[in-house]
Amino acid sequence: MERDDVIEYSLDTHHSEEEGKKIRKKIWFVTLLLTVVTAVEVLLGAFVKQGSSMWTTVKIIFIVLTLLKAGYIVLTFMHLGDEKKALKWIILLPYFIFIVYLMFIAFNEATAVGAEM
Amino acid sequence: MSGHASKEIDTTASWGGKVSPFSVSYGKLMMWFFLVSDALTFGGLLVAYGYTRYTFDGMWPIGEETFEALPFLGNGFPLVYVALMTFILIVSSVTMVLAVEAGHRMDKKGVIKWMLATIIGGFFFVGSQAWEWSHFIHGTEFGRVQLNDGSSAIVKGKFGKIKSFEVIEAGAHSPAVGELITNENISEEHGDLMHAFHHAAEEGHLEGSNATDLKIHLHDGTVAKVNREADKNLQLVVKEAGTQYAVSLPSDEETRIQGEKATELYYEAVTAGKVIYGANMEQNEYGPQQYGQFFFFITGFHGFHVFSGVVINILIFIGVLRGVYHKRGHYEMVEKTGLYWHFVDLVWVFVFTFFYLI
Numbered sequence: 001m002e003r004d005d006v007i008e009y010s011l012d013t014h015h016s017e018e019e020g021k022k023i024r025k026k027i028w029f030v031t032l033l034l035t036v037v038t039a040v041e042v043l044l045g046a047f048v049k050q051g052s053s054m055w056t057t058v059k060i061i062f063i064v065l066t067l068l069k070a071g072y073i074v075l076t077f078m079h080l081g082d083e084k085k086a087l088k089w090i091i092l093l094p095y096f097i098f099i100v101y102l103m104f105i106a107f108n109e110a111t112a113v114g115a116e117m
Numbered sequence: 118m119s120g121h122a123s124k125e126i127d128t129t130a131s132w133g134g135k136v137s138p139f140s141v142s143y144g145k146l147m148m149w150f151f152l153v154s155d156a157l158t159f160g161g162l163l164v165a166y167g168y169t170r171y172t173f174d175g176m177w178p179i180g181e182e183t184f185e186a187l188p189f190l191g192n193g194f195p196l197v198y199v200a201l202m203t204f205i206l207i208v209s210s211v212t213m214v215l216a217v218e219a220g221h222r223m224d225k226k227g228v229i230k231w232m233l234a235t236i237i238g239g240f241f242f243v244g245s246q247a248w249e250w251s252h253f254i255h256g257t258e259f260g261r262v263q264l265n266d267g268s269s270a271i272v273k274g275k276f277g278k279i280k281s282f283e284v285i286e287a288g289a290h291s292p293a294v295g296e297l298i299t300n301e302n303i304s305e306e307h308g309d310l311m312h313a314f315h316h317a318a319e320e321g322h323l324e325g326s327n328a329t330d331l332k333i334h335l336h337d338g339t340v341a342k343v344n345r346e347a348d349k350n351l352q353l354v355v356k357e358a359g360t361q362y363a364v365s366l367p368s369d370e371e372t373r374i375q376g377e378k379a380t381e382l383y384y385e386a387v388t389a390g391k392v393i394y395g396a397n398m399e400q401n402e403y404g405p406q407q408y409g410q411f412f413f414f415i416t417g418f419h420g421f422h423v424f425s426g427v428v429i430n431i432l433i434f435i436g437v438l439r440g441v442y443h444k445r446g447h448y449e450m451v452e453k454t455g456l457y458w459h460f461v462d463l464v465w466v467f468v469f470t471f472f473y474l475i
Contacts, residue, residue, distance in 0.1 A: 009141050010145075010447040011446065011447055013221050013447070013452070015221045017222060020218055020222050028211075038207065041469075041474060042197070045180065045195070049368040049369075050179055051366055051367045051368040052368035055368075062475055063470065063475075065470075066466060066469075066470040070466055073462060077214045078455075078463075084138075090139070095157065099157065102161065103167075106164045106167065110167070
């Protein structure tokens with residue numbers, strides 16, 4: 001029997017040829033960006049030695065670039081940027097709260113334990 | 118992709134039920150929830166790695182020193198291989214998103230083309246990881262040595278090629294005295310010359326004082342002279358300080374032990390059996406035990422995700438080929454497996470930064 005109580009949201013995602021062209025253009029742009037960022041990271045890693053005066057700055061650059069890459073992957077490749085705001089936050093917010101908290105307690109504790117040793 | 122936000126929900130209608138507040142299907146929502154929990158697992162692993170590293174008192178291994186080998190080309194390419202793996206995964210993520218896009222246009226041929234490319238990329242990545250693991254487990258040619266003052270050091274430079282073993286005293290399975298043991302006629306048990314050399318070094322069955330003047334004792338009682346080229350630019354990078362040698366600074370190559378002193382100390386340690394090659398569950402040549410364990414667990418857990426991703430992709434690919442989703446009127450299954458596949462890429466981006474780069 002055909003059910004009439006299910007809305008097929010899956011059909012909402014269809015798009016036309018012209019829209020597809022625009023989307024593909026964006027995909028290739030993001031590809032280029034991710035590749036360039038990875039190349040920059042590797043070059044920085046290879047040329048800036050750990051413990052040198054630049055190292056702290058480079059570490060921060062690494063983290064910023066990583067978050068940038070992650071942002072593009074999640075929002076563009078995984079289409080989270082195109083989903084409803086409510087969905088976006090129900091995915092991202094719990095994650096951020098837990099992971100930031102975990103990082104906070106773990107690294108705080110690590111500093112204390114490190115000082116003991 | 119474009120539909121979601123544009124289809125606003127009528128507030129009065131939403132109280133009547135039947136609508137999802139997120140305008141997505143049940144399956145896609147559940148995939149997202151699964152990914153959040155999986156992301157927390159990986160987050161936990163990386164934080165645990167950070168914790169261990171933070172509390173570790175001493176020199177933690179450096180990514181660009183540890184991972185600098187390429188297949189067929191040898192050493193001296195810091196992080197290039199890992200970067201290549203990252204690139205493979207990014208590209209396969211791109212082909213996946215192109216498959217999803219083709220699905221949104223009901224373009225079956227496009228979906229087939231791009232999904233196939235994604236699966237091939239996945240196999241490439243899993244294969245690369247297998248190579249990397251194998252290299253990590255077998256280790257470098259030099260290994261890590263413990264020096265006579267209690268310090269320990271990894272070694273940089275070019276390992277002199279082992280050409281053959283020249284029999285001095287014949288053993289149970291060896292050729293006659295004066296003949297050569299080469300990679301062609303070496304016993305199965307020893308595998309190859311390099312393997313036999315490493316094994317003998319670990320057991321303290323080498324004698325001599327430098328690369329070109331070594332005697333090896335094999336298992337079957339054979340004693341042989343090792344025919345080798347000399348090492349080039351041998352340097353000892355001290356990782357743990359002893360009574361005499363201080364830790365070498367990563368930012369200053371001058372603090373490494375160099376020249377003849379390095380050769381002398383290195384072969385003194387190797388002939389005393391104080392050398393470790395590669396990695397296992399108890400010890401590794403790269404640094405503390407936990408480093409090896411985190412390497413195996415984090416990259417292994419990720420590799421397992423990639424592997425299962427490839428399997429799921431293949432299953433969905435078969436569905437696409439059989440026209441299951443085309444008949445259904447939408448390619449949402451491709452989109453869902455795509456979400457998982459992108460997630461695997463996402464995790465690798467973080468592993469790359471926090472395990473290899475920093």
